[in-house]
Amino acid sequence: QVQLVESGGGLVQAGGSLRLSCAASGRTFSIYGMGWFRQAPGKEREFVAAAVWSSGQTYYPVSVKGRFTISRDNTKNTMYLQINSLKPEDTAVYYCAARRRAPLYTIRHYDTAANYDDWGQGTQVTVSS
Numbered sequence: 677q678v679q680l681v682e683s684g685g686g687l688v689q690a691g692g693s694l695r696l697s698c699a700a701s702g703r704t705f706s707i708y709g710m711g712w713f714r715q716a717p718g719k720e721r722e723f724v725a726a727a728v729w730s731s732g733q734t735y736y737p738v739s740v741k742g743r744f745t746i747s748r749d750n751t752k753n754t755m756y757l758q759i760n761s762l763k764p765e766d767t768a769v770y771y772c773a774a775r776r777r778a779p780l781y782t783i784r785h786y787d788t789a790a791n792y793d794d795w796g797q798g799t800q801v802t803v804s805s
Contacts, residue, residue: 678702678794685799696757698772708779714768726786735783762803769798
């Protein structure tokens with residue numbers, strides 16, 4: 677099992693930036709890839725970024741491409757999500773997740789929440805207009 681702890685959320689004005697962190701512990705050697713999702717009140721969980729550990733390949737939905745950047749620090753077992761040009765519609769709880777059971781055939785499959793094995797508790801991001 678892998679434990680994930682997000683941090684870095686907060687209240688920010690539109691146009692600002694935030695960097696979210698996801699610290700992983702436990703069986704981190706078993707991680708094939710990780711992703712970030714968000715969930716706004718009354719809405720379904722939405723995929724926003726993923727990265728494959730072995731190749732470093734990253735994947736974003738069109739809705740956030742260019743503003744969101746996923747990265748990781750291997751030495752700290754920490755994944756990051758840099759969010760620039762924040763918009764009020766980015767307001768949500770942001771979750772990180774880890775894929776351990778097996779590698780996925782294509783990175784596009786990392787956009788599906790059911791393909792992840794471990795989840796963090798989430799960090800709130802609120803963007804004021």
